[in-house]
Amino acid sequence: MKRVLTRRQVLAGTxxxxxxxxxxxxxxxxxxxxxxxxxxxTGVSVPILGFGSGSRFTNFYTDDAGEAAVRQALxxxxxxxxxxxxxxxxxxxxxxxxxxKTRRAEVFLATKNAVRDTDQALRVFEQSLxxxxxxxVDLLHIHNLASEEDxxxxxxxxxxxxxxxxxxxxxxxxxxxxxxxxxxxxLKLAIERHDLDCVQMALNAALxxxxxxxxxxxxxxxxxxxxxxxxxxxxxxxxxxxxAMKVFGQGHLVGDGSDTVSAETLLRYALSLPIAVAVVxxxxxxxxxxxxxxxxxxxxxxxxxxxxxxxxxxxxxKVAMDRFLAHHEDVC
Numbered sequence: 001m002k003r004v005l006t007r008r009q010v011l012a013g014t015x016x017x018x019x020x021x022x023x024x025x026x027x028x029x030x031x032x033x034x035x036x037x038x039x040x041x042t043g044v045s046v047p048i049l050g051f052g053s054g055s056r057f058t059n060f061y062t063d064d065a066g067e068a069a070v071r072q073a074l075x076x077x078x079x080x081x082x083x084x085x086x087x088x089x090x091x092x093x094x095x096x097x098x099x100x101k102t103r104r105a106e107v108f109l110a111t112k113n114a115v116r117d118t119d120q121a122l123r124v125f126e127q128s129l130x131x132x133x134x135x136x137v138d139l140l141h142i143h144n145l146a147s148e149e150d151x152x153x154x155x156x157x158x159x160x161x162x163x164x165x166x167x168x169x170x171x172x173x174x175x176x177x178x179x180x181x182x183x184x185x186x187l188k189l190a191i192e193r194h195d196l197d198c199v200q201m202a203l204n205a206a207l208x209x210x211x212x213x214x215x216x217x218x219x220x221x222x223x224x225x226x227x228x229x230x231x232x233x234x235x236x237x238x239x240x241x242x243x244a245m246k247v248f249g250q251g252h253l254v255g256d257g258s259d260t261v262s263a264e265t266l267l268r269y270a271l272s273l274p275i276a277v278a279v280v281x282x283x284x285x286x287x288x289x290x291x292x293x294x295x296x297x298x299x300x301x302x303x304x305x306x307x308x309x310x311x312x313x314x315x316x317x318k319v320a321m322d323r324f325l326a327h328h329e330d331v332c
Contacts, residue, residue, distance in 0.1 A: 034077040034295050037276045039108075040241030042175050042197050044138070046108050046277055049295040050080035050243070053096065056281025058088030066095040069285055074099070074106055076292040082243075082279045084112035084143055085128050097133035104134055112143035112179060116153050118163050125167070139198055140164060141177040151186045161194060175241070184230035191234045198241035200279065201227040204249050205261075205269045205306070206313040228273065242275040259316035261309065264294045269309060272301040
């Protein structure tokens with residue numbers, strides 16, 4: 001029989017990990033303001049820039065340096081923190097927990113759970129709470145929806161979606177979301193069928209879509225397999241909180257060549273879409289104030305400029321990026 005943890009059961013294990021330091025935490029430092037948007041139906045105001053902690057975090061920082069980077073991000077006003085149970089086998093959440101034990105009140109905290117077996121998914125979530133040193137998360141994502149078969153398993157009676165609904169009812173999870181990296185169609189179905197609050201999807205100028213023709217590939221904004229044209233409208237229709245990831249295409253789109261552009265331009269493109277937050281991985285501490293500065297001075301990109309940029313980058317990168325993201329679960 002599938003078991004669903006009660007709120008008391010989940011919190012019992014978590015409370016042990018809350019130290020006296022957390023209970024006696026000093027008031028948080030004031031943070032520099034970033035522009036904010038409403039996270040869809042949640043009604044929560046969040047900064048337009050989020051801190052991602054996937055491979056760009058776990059591969060480039062020691063634990064101490066990672067903790068310092070998160071604190072720096074908070075001081076810069078980047079108070080949307082994104083992580084996942086699978087990032088660094090829990091290491092990302094553990095580093096976050098070192099910060100959250102004294103600065104939890106400042107943070108909108110999102111984590112992800114990729115487990116499809118209900119009992120195991122609940123156990124993994126309980127471990128996430130312990131590592132994060134908190135008794136709740138603001139947003140829990142079902143991680144990396146891959147196919148219609150994957151969705152069918154999640155939505156089966158007694159499945160993960162049903163169990164996570166109960167966690168939301170118990171307020172251990174304040175909002176429920178889903179992420180997808182490569183195929184927008186299962187995510188569109190999930191949005192239409194289920195009571196989600198948020199979605200996180202790959203959105204960048206190289207993913208608008210291309211069609212094949214005799215000379216190779218050419219950009220086509222109406223082509224399928226584009227989150228921007230398939231899943232994003234469905235999410236907007238239901239007023240979901242929309243989070244963009246892969247803004248820089250894992251770094252593949254950044255450069256000064258004919259088929260790359262600056263990181264600032266890519267961030268500006270993403271923020272010009274109807275999203276709430278662009279979640280960005282920052283593997284160098286110099287990137288934290290730089291990205292914050294770009295977010296702080298953001299001005300929307302004109303539609304014609306967006307189309308020209310997406311056409312150029314899609315023609316150069318769309319096929320390769322689709323292939324890359326089909327085997328990738330990271331966030332940035």
